[in-house]
Amino acid sequence: MTETQAAALPVYAKHDLGAVWQADRTAFRLWAPTASAVTLHRYAAGSDDEPGAADLGRTAMAKDRHGTWLAVLDGNLAGQYYQYELTFPDGSATVTADPYAKAAGINGQRSMVIDLAAAAPPDWDNDRRPALAPHAQAIWETHVSDFSADPHSGVPKAWRGKFLAFTLEDTTLDGDGVHPTCLNYLKSLGVTHVQLQPIFEFATVDQRTGGYNWGYDPLNYNVPEGAYSTDPWHGEVRVRECRAMIAALHRAGLGVVMDVVYNHTYTADNWMERTVPGYWLRRWPDGSLTNGSGCGCDLASERTMVRRYLVDSCVYWAREYHVDGFRFDLMALHDVDTMNAIRAALDALPGGEQILLYGEPWQGGATRMPRRAVSANKQALDKLHPRIGIFCDNTRDAIKGSVFDGAAPGYVNGRPDCGYALLHALSAWRDGAGGFCPQNPRQVVQYVSAHDNFTLWDKLKCTAGRTKKYVVPDEDLLAQNRMAAGIYLTCQGLPFLLSGEEFARTRNGDSNPYRGPAKLNALDWTRAARLSDLVAYYRGLLAIRRAYPELSGQGGAEPCILSLPGWLIGFVPERPGESRPGRLAVYYNPEQTCQVVALPAGSWQTLSDGTTAAAQPFGPVRRDTITLAPVSVTILRAVAGEK
Template sequence: MNWQQACELPYYAGDDLGAIWQPEKTTFKLWAPTATAVRLEFFAAGSDDEPGAAHLGSHAMTQNGGVWQFTRPGDCHGVYYLYHLQFSDGHTADAVDPYARTTGVNGRRTMVLDLNRAAPEGWQNDRRPRIPAGETAVWEVHTADFSADAHSGVPAAWRGKYLGFTPENTTLNNDGIHPTCLNYLRRLGISHVQLQPIFDYATVDEACPGRDYNWGYDPLNYNTPEGSFATDPYHGEVRVRELRAMVAALHRAGLGVVMDVVYNHTYHSDSWLERTVPGYWNRRTPDGRMTNGSGCGCDLASERPMVRKYLVDSVLYWAKTYHLDGFRFDLMALEDVDTMNAIRAALDTLPDGQSILLYGEPWTGGDTNYEGGARPADKGALPQLSDRIGFFCDDTRDCIKGNVFDAGSAGYVNGAPPCGLNVLYAANAWRGGEHGFAPKRAMQVVQYVSAHDNYTLWDKLAAVARRTDYDSPAPDLLAQNRMAAGICLTICGMPFLQAGEEFARTKHGDPNTYRGPLATNLLDWQRAYTPEFYDLTQYYAGLLALRRAYPELSGDTTTQPAYILPLPGWLIGFVPQGGRLAVYYNPERTRQWVALPAGRWRTLVNDRTAGTVPFGPHYRNALELAPTSVTVMVREEQS
């Protein structure tokens, strides 16, 4: 099916695709304009291997304008179903509803859902927390990694599950002293938790708890929670209820929840979408092969009208049904600009929707085939993108600690001081356009030094230093880690941290653990309280507190750049707008003297300590910087 043929298919603008439950009936609607017949197959269970499994009958659907419809009387909550489609070439296909709200085990049958029966206690009172833009700091974690550690203090049945986020007062080995999990997050100072994919993905067998592990970038059912994180993957309402309970617990702690979404491809080339309208949903090369810009060989064609509608509908559904506070788009450049802008505009129509975060990776994993003049949502498209669509800045990441694809490549903090020129540009969130991309606002720029992909920050620092003892708290690596954090949390933009970065998370040199094992990926809560790593955590917490206390660091409220201080060599110094602070970076391995702006100054951050309470002596005129350090000074009023 080519672009012209795809655009000639009837468009459906309604908001009632899928199974719309009502107490007295459920109406099923499926967009499948090329099918010649569709039947609904009903089942008592999500698989044939469960007690009470039975086929409950088959019913023909009727078509109107490309949409097939059937209404079943009575309360259908808990009934499972599939669509059986026939096509003019004689082939048939069974498909889970593309708009499935929940499913049975392993996502093979859709379940009719009454959302009221999938609400945890108090859900009607859940509200998204109000978080000022300038205080935003995102902490990324995989649901299983968060609480799977046996030392986490989370009840065994909830470890690695949605419910692992819900206990409020967990401590290390239940010692009552050292906070873990949600109890830890409340003290760290981040504003949002970004969850790696939580929609239903294909590579973990939900019927075998604990056997499989995957990061989840292999989508199966886009509007259904992943069942392996639920305590019961067989009854579709459980995963919905427990995911909502997790969101509510994070909200009670004052934290926003960001969902990592993978709308760039389907895991299977023979996906449910492809089965409903063959040839429509995926991009193809001129010879008919699915394109491979995702690295998975089945890119979604976001520029096609009903694909764009599907993505907009899906994001709105997650935002409304689960009260989510943001969306992170995997390989966002595989989505087109118009689709991303349409998603932003749709979110803005929700109550307080303009505060919902929206950002993504402005790159692809390979070549694709955009149709109809569509433009990819990459860094080059920033002039066309909404200024409230953000992007991960790989330039910041690599100039601070070295290129992620070269283990030995150093950055500003760990052996390549000339990278400081780019650090200086990063300090102003790359505004100005000298580098081929031009953010409209500082907070569009996601500033980070580590994420789930590639090495953890600690492992990267160790690789550059040619170390293999990842558990040793080497003083030079700790200094580099503190400096990397200090830069990331004092430059303009939206800071982003990989979970555990703040206690030197290690995967023992493995840069790609997407298939596990869990033992390598989980957060090691004992490591968090190793004295030297605990001190590192406190340093991060102090920097996060500093950022909240001095919102000018984010650059959110001004388009004016910081005042750059003239310093020798590779030293960097600047005064953020307002003049209250002076920030210095010293990548050298020796102490360095720098000039201070006029006035009397005291220290908020040095090479060992970070916070909001000034400490140490008063300084005028000059200051000595520790090696490999970030220093932040606050101007004091004359007494």
């Protein structure tokens, strides 16, 4: 289908696609403008393998307005499953699940009619997004299975790796009552948001027998993943349990960010393409599929009904699941207009302006957008809404070295000249030195590790050439780990960390275990207890960031750089609206030896000495000079009353 042909298709503007349930009837509406006939098939179960499976009949759908087909059936159909059979003018035919489905049966092959109100956990109507101060926000990324799969997590076996594991408030290591795990652990860490790797239904885990995958193989975008529920056979269960997870995180004061993969589908033979062949995916002029996602099936976000689908899907998750943010996988495969439309639609919701929106400003290969479309990459930050952010690989690689070369060092582990880049990272690259121009600090997600590539700890091990024993907590590498955290948590922007980074998480050097095994990916809660000093350091850094808004760049002030010798970096974060020097001084020492540096005028006390960090000062009052520990971040606070 050419761009001209795609543009000529009718556009359906209402928001009632899919199965719209009412107690006395259900309306099924499908956008399929190129079909010549559509038949609705209904079933008593999500597969023919289940007890009580029965065919409930077929209904010819009527061609309706703007390219849609409609069937309205009387009675309470909640819990029934369905598919569509489409016939096309050339005589071809296909059977498909509903691209607009809100629930599904086992493995997502049949869609399900759902009464969303009946699929709510207790007190769902009173669930509210937590109010989280922008300057204090910090994101912790995890995977539903990784979070609780460890048999030492204190989570009952039936709930390990499930949505419901997040609802347990007091789990401890092997139930010892001393070392917190899972949600109990998160409540005191100091992060504000939990980013969940894909929780919509993906294709490659058989929900009947189990398995493991990160979930970047989308199947049903508006349906929670059945493998994370205690009962994948009945579609309402996963909906209720997913909501229960979100409500529990909200009660703990934590926001929930969804990792969304709208850039591609698992296969080119997907529900969308089955309903409107040739429309949903990008193609080269010769008709072959583009492969900017690395999966050979890029969604054409610039097309009107694709864009509408993405917008409606985000709004649906925000409205019906109370999601607090969206992280876009390979966001550069989307066009700027689509991303801005999503931002505008979320902003229109009650409290929607507080919903986070950010993504990866790159793609995995070449794609093809019409000339009018602009890729949502780093270079387009000035065209994106100022509350759409991007992951900053510039900061990431300057701190610890390239993610594509395990041996390549960065500022904390052998290449102090990378400090040149960090001078720009301090103000979230707003000086344009990185080749992109953020409109404000919060457009820049500052981080050193995410689910992709090596964990921070494994990267430090690789660079040091110590790949025999990843689990060994080398003291010098722990210092590098602390320093890496100290840098991005004192840079302006929105901080982000991979779950377990704060206890030297290792995957034994595997940089891409997206298919498992689950044990390799699972958070090791025994290691969290063993490396509690490192956890405490992260907790202290996060507390400092909460207590001192100037670190986030709130108000847009620039850090005042101090004149220091060699590769040392020092700065005073300016305080918005104040002309006098700030109340904090921050120093980075990447050297293997102690370094003596001059202090700004006045008296100072320590918040971080590179080993210990706290929001309240500790240690002696210092004037004139200070000795910086090797490989460390030192944070000082001016003594109250002094200028």
